Amino acid sequence: MNLFDSVLRASALDFIAGFSERVATEAGAAPAQIRAWKNLHRVYVAATHSRQKQRLAVDKARRNGFSVDQLAMIERRLKPLKSRREQSRLRLLLLDAPSSYRTLERLAKRLVPPRPAPSPRATFGRSRDGLRTMTLTAPERDLADLEHAAAQGLDPTRPRAPQLVGPLLELMRGGGVPRAVPRPLILVPLAELTKILRQQGDETILGLSDGTTTTGAQLLNDVLPHHGLEAALFHPQEGPVNLYRAERLANRKQRDLARATAPVCPVPDCTCPSDDCEIHHVEAWRSGGQTNIDNLVVLCRYHNRMNEVPGRGRIILRGGAPVWRSPRGAQVPNEHHRYGAMTTLFSGPDPGNRSPVGS
Known part of the structure; x- marks a missing residue:
């Protein structure tokens, strides 16, 4: 039985208790999957200040037959919450509701407060092959105006995204952004x-x-x-x-x-x-x-x-x-x-x- 068979066939709590990051990596598991399993090990097995609540969560998950994927989904939903106390409270509520994956996901979505709205920000990624990625979150009207200005004269028969780069850079340079001068x-x-x-x-x-x-x-x-x-x-x-x-x-x-x-x-x-x-x-x-x-x-x-x-x-x-x-x-x-x-x-x-x- 390989690693992925054991995820499907073994008890979720038994798999989590025996989880090894090294074994999962060698078995070819995706990094995101490994992070999810590692987080479940932290929640249900690793040392914690709330041993009583951890034991209660383990009992509920085992008794109600939750799968590893269901437990991982619960933790993804709880992750945005900053309060460990609130995470624990909602985790126990969700573990009291055995159901299909989709039904449990809808319940988690109703119980867990929505994520806060994004705030204006700009981030710059790493350089790769002479290119970098910028992500800009700004008021929607400002970005709508920027997109409209850059989209003038685009060829509708060609992909839109690559064509926007040149006009956006022209708008940037026309707006007074100087070219960086390397200092020898x-x-x-x-x-x-x-x-x-x-x-x-x-x-x-x-x-x-x-x-x-x-x-x-x-x-x-x-x-x-x-x-x-x-x-x-x-x-x-x-x-x-x-x-x-x-x-x-x-x-x-x-x-x-x-x-x-x-x-x-x-x-x-x-x-x-x-x-x-x-x-x-x-x-x-x-x-x-x-x-x-x-x-x-x-x-x-x-x-x-x-x-x-x-x-x-x-x-x-x-x-x-x-x-x-x-x-x-x-x-x-x-x-x-x-x-x-x-x-x-x-x-x-x-x-x-x-x-x-x-x-």
């Missing part, structure tokens, strides 16, 4: 024959293997004619050393180095570009953390506020690059747009194999 920043790896000695004011003092010392700015002047460009110096273990340009504005330099180190928010799967991020102290300012480049990273507004929330994980520096550390201690880099300075300068052919010194 030359990344210079600090040779391992040099050693970081100390910070001296706005400069970094470097020790060379010939027994002499120099500043980072002098080192770059020897190897790179500026010609109006900017250059940043990075150490293979300690990360950004300093940024040199005609005007030495420490705050600007620190922000630029932090952005060069992480081109997007470093929290896994976040796509917020560093230009739209905030500067975050790895060691909090209130805890004595300094506003030095070796303590600064970029974080999007949301993750900057979630970083110190207990149980949500936090950003640390590993090998000079920011990575997210989970509540259980796992260090996970953001796999999206992995072209930060440390990866670009000091990784092998496969950035995913990089193991920074100090990790």
